[in-house]
Amino acid sequence: MKIGIVCYPTYGGSGVVATELGIALANKGHKIHFISYKKPARLNKYYQGIVFHEVTSMEYPLFEHSPYETALASKLVDVILNEDLDILHVHYAIPHASVAFMAKQIAASKGKIIPVVTTLHGTDITLVGTDPSYAPVVEFSINHSDGVTAVSSFLKQATEERFNVTTDINVIYNFVDTEKFNEHGNLSLRRSFAEDHQKILVHVSNFRKVKRVQDILNAFPKINSTIDCKLIMVGDGPERKSLEETCRKEGLCTDVHFLGKQDAVNQLLAISDVFLLPSANESFGLAALEAMACGLPVVSSNAGGLPEVNIHGKTGFVHTIGDTHMLASHCISLLQDRALYDEMSKNAKAQLSNFSIQEILTKYENFYVSTIEKTKQPSFL
Numbered sequence: 001m002k003i004g005i006v007c008y009p010t011y012g013g014s015g016v017v018a019t020e021l022g023i024a025l026a027n028k029g030h031k032i033h034f035i036s037y038k039k040p041a042r043l044n045k046y047y048q049g050i051v052f053h054e055v056t057s058m059e060y061p062l063f064e065h066s067p068y069e070t071a072l073a074s075k076l077v078d079v080i081l082n083e084d085l086d087i088l089h090v091h092y093a094i095p096h097a098s099v100a101f102m103a104k105q106i107a108a109s110k111g112k113i114i115p116v117v118t119t120l121h122g123t124d125i126t127l128v129g130t131d132p133s134y135a136p137v138v139e140f141s142i143n144h145s146d147g148v149t150a151v152s153s154f155l156k157q158a159t160e161e162r163f164n165v166t167t168d169i170n171v172i173y174n175f176v177d178t179e180k181f182n183e184h185g186n187l188s189l190r191r192s193f194a195e196d197h198q199k200i201l202v203h204v205s206n207f208r209k210v211k212r213v214q215d216i217l218n219a220f221p222k223i224n225s226t227i228d229c230k231l232i233m234v235g236d237g238p239e240r241k242s243l244e245e246t247c248r249k250e251g252l253c254t255d256v257h258f259l260g261k262q263d264a265v266n267q268l269l270a271i272s273d274v275f276l277l278p279s280a281n282e283s284f285g286l287a288a289l290e291a292m293a294c295g296l297p298v299v300s301s302n303a304g305g306l307p308e309v310n311i312h313g314k315t316g317f318v319h320t321i322g323d324t325h326m327l328a329s330h331c332i333s334l335l336q337d338r339a340l341y342d343e344m345s346k347n348a349k350a351q352l353s354n355f356s357i358q359e360i361l362t363k364y365e366n367f368y369v370s371t372i373e374k375t376k377q378p379s380f381l
Contacts (some may be wrong), residue, residue, distance in 0.1 A: 001030050001031070001086045001087065001365075001368060001372075002030070002031045002033070002083060002084060002085045002086045002087075003022075003025060003030055003032055003033070003085065003086065003087055003088075003089060003200075004033045004035060004076070004080065004083075004085045004087070004088040004089065004101075004264065005018055005021070005022045005032060005033065005034050005035070005089050005090075005115075005134055005176030006018075006035050006036065006072070006076070006088070006090040006091065006096045006100065007019065007034070007036055007040060007046060007090075007091040007092065007096075008036065008090070008092060009036045009037065009038040009040040009041060009058060009150050010041060010206075012026050012206055013121060013122070013174070013284065013286040013287070014091045014092045014119075014121035014122075014124075015041065015042075015091070016041075016042055016286060017027075017091065017119075017121070017151070017175070017286065018040070018089075018091040018119075018203070019034075019040040019042040019043050019173050020042060020175070020177060020357070021043070021175075021361070021364065022034060022043075022050060023042075023043070023047055023050070024177075024357050024361050025361065025364075025365075026047050026048065026049035026050045027047075027049075028361070028365075029049070030049065031049055031050060031051075031083075031174060032051070033050075033051050033052075033079055033083055033085065034051070034052045034055060035053045035072070035075055035076060035079055036048065036052075036054070036055060037054065037055045037056075037057075037068065037072075039052050039054070040052075040053070041263070042263075043135050044263060045229075048085040050285065051083075053075060053079050055068070055071050055072050055075045056071065057070075057071040058071070058240065059146075064307075068095075068256075069095045069098075069099050069135070071126050071363075072095075072096075072099050073099045073102045073103045073106070074104035074189070076088065076099065076100065077103050077106045077107055077110075079311075080103065080107045080112060080114050081110060081112055083108060084112075085114055085373060086368075087114070087115050087116075087117060087371065087372055088100055088103070088104070088114055088115070088116045088117070089116075089117045089368075090116065090117070090118050090119070091119045091121060091312050092119075092120075092121050092124045092126065093118060093120055093124040093129055093138050093141060093142065094124050094128055094129060094134055094138060095137075095214075096118070097116075097118045097138070097141035097142065097145060098137050098138075098140070098141040098343055100116045100118070100141075100145075101116065101140075101141055101144050101145075104116055110148075113133055113375060113376075115146040115147070115148050115371045115372055115374070115375040116147075117145065117146065117147040117149065117367065117368065117371055118141065118142060118145040118148050118149070118356065119145070119147070119148075119149045119150070119151070119172075120142075120148065120149070120150045120151070120155055120159060120169070121155075121283060121284075122149055122151070122155060122281070122282070122284065122288065122304070123210070123281065123283075124138070125138070125155060125158055125159050125162060125163075125283075126155075126158050126162075126281055126283065126304070127210070127281060129162070129163075129198055130162050132369050135163070138163065139164060139165075140162040141169065142163065142165060143164075143165065143166045143167050145167065146166055146374065146375050147170070147367060147370075147371035147372050148168070148169045148170065149169065149170045149171070149172045149279075149367065150169050150170070150171055150172075150283075151171075151172070151173060151174045151283060151284040152171065152173065152284045152304070152305030152308050153154075153171050153303070153305070153308060154283060154304045154305040154308065155171075155283040155284070155304070155305060156171050158167045158283075158304075162357055165241055169373075170367060172360060172361060172364060172367065173284070173308075173354070173355055174284045174286045174289065175289075175314065175355050175356060175357045175359075175360035176286070176289050176290050176293045176352060176355055176357065176362075177293075177328070177357050177358075178293055178352055178356060178357070180266055181190070181200065181266045181269065181290050181293035181294050182293060182294065184270060185270040185271040186267060186269050186270070186271060189267065189268075189271050190271035191205060193230050193232060193257060193271070194229070194230040197228065198228045198229055199227055199228070199229040199230070199232055199273045199274070199335050200223050200229065200230050200232060200271060200272040200273050200274075201216075201220070201223070201229055201230070201231045201232070201233075201272065201273065201275075201276055201331065202231075202232045202233075202234065202268060202269060202272035202274070202275055202276070202291070202296075203216055203231070203232070203233050203234065203235075203275070203276045203277065204234040204235055204265055204268075204269075204275075204287045204290075204291075205234075205235045205237070205277075205287060206235055206236070206237040207237030207239040207240045207243070207281075207327055208237050208238060208239065209238070209239060210280050210281045211237075211239070211277075211278075211279050212278045212279055212280050212301070212321070212322065213233070213243055213278075214239070214246070215278040215322065215324050215327060216231070216233075216276050216278060216327070217243060217247065217250075217252070217256070218324045219324040219325075219327040219328040219331070220252065220256070220328075221250065221252070222325075222328040222332075223328050223331045223332055223335075224255060224282045226332050226336075227331070227335045227336065229255075229273075229335070230255050230256075230257065231252075231255060231256045231257070232257050232259060232268060232272060233256065233257065233258045233259065234259050234260075234261075234262050234265060234268055235260070235261060235262075236260045236261050240258065243258070244258060266290070267292065269290060269294040269296060271342075272291075272294075272296060273335065274289035274296060274297055274298075274299060274316075274331055274335065275287070275288060275292075275296045275297070275298045275299070275302070275316075276298075276299050276327070276331075277299075277300040277306070277310075278300065278319075278321070278322075278324075278327055278328075279299045279301055279302055279303045279304075279306070280301070280303055280308050280321050280322075281304055282300075282301070282303045282304045282305065283305050284304075284305045284306075284308075284309065285300065285305060285306045285309045285310065287305075288300055288306065288309055288310055289309055289352075289355055291348075292309075292310075292315060292316075292348035292349065292351055292352060293349065293352050294350055295346075295349050296318075296345070296348060297315060297316040297334055297341065297344035297345055297347045297348055298310040298315060298316035298317075298348065299317050299319070299327060299330045299331055299334070300316065300317075300318055300319075301318070301319060301320070301322075301323075302318045302319065302320060302321065303320045303321055306318065308353075309355075311347075311351065312352075314344065314346065314347045315344060315347045315351050316334075316344055317330035317333070317334070327354045331378055347356070
C-alpha cells in the first residue's frame, strides 16, 4: 500500500507512535509518505520505502499567524494526487483530522478518492479537543473520517462521553519495538550517574504541567532517605526551569540529573531500576510501556489508560493522582524487596506480548484494508 502519515514531528507520544508505525510498515514493503512541518524526531536516519514531505507556510504581512492548516491541506492534496496514495492516516485530531477532510474533498473534485483514518491519542480529545474553540470541528472531523482508532479503551470511552460520536471507534493500542527497547545496561554509562550500590529512578516526558513532574521531586527526598538512589529526568518543556530551581533550593542537585531531550532513551532506561509516571492525564502511557520493555517496574498514577498498561501489583504500582506519599512508598517497597522487584520486572517484560509491534502492525494493516474496501463506493463527491 501507499500510505500517507500526518503527525506532529516532536517527541510526544502521538509523533513517536506515528513514526514507529511508518517505519514498521516500510519494513514490510509498504510505501510510506510522512507529511509534516519538520522531519519527525525518530526518523533520524534513512529508511528504504519512506519519503518525507515538508509543509512550508507562506509569510505575508496580512497574516498575524501563518496559515499552517491551509498549507498542510495543499501539501496533502499534492501528495495524494502525485503519489497516488491508497490511504491517509492522520495522528492527533487537531488540526490534522479537519485538514484531512478538506484535502479529501479537494482530491475527490479532481477524481481521486482517498480514505482517511484518524487516530486519537489523548489530549486532542480530553483537553484541547473539548475547548469550545475546537470542539465542533473535532466532533465533525471524527464523524467524517472513514475510520477512527483510539489508543486505549479509556480514550474511546472519553471520546464517546465528550462528543456526539456517530462512527465506530476501534481500539488499537500503542506498541513498542521490543528489539530496540531490549538492550542490556551499559555499566560504564550507569556508573556515570550512580555508584554500584545505588539505585536509579527515571522519568521521561515533555515536562508539561499535566505530567505532574513536581510530584516526583516532592517524593524523592523521602525515597532517598530510605534507599540510596539517583534520579534521572529525561526531556524538556515548560516546567523544567521551575523543577531545576526546586532542586537547587532543596539541595538535590547532586542526586537529580536533568538530561534534556535524548534520542537514545532506550540506553538510559536500560541502566535504570524504576520508571516514574505520576501524570494527571495519560490516555495510554507509551513512555511507561517502553520502560517495561527494558524490564523496569513502573510506579504511576491511575490516570486515564495507565491502568491498562501498568497492572497494579503485577507490573508495578498505581496510585491516586497527586498522592506523593504512595508514590514514595511504592518505590521504597519495590527497592527494598529484591524478590518482589524481580517478579515485577519479569511481569513487566511479559506484558509486552499484548503490545508488540508485530501484533499491532497487523491490526493496522487489516484496518487499512477494510477502510479502503468500505470507501470504494463513495456516497458523495
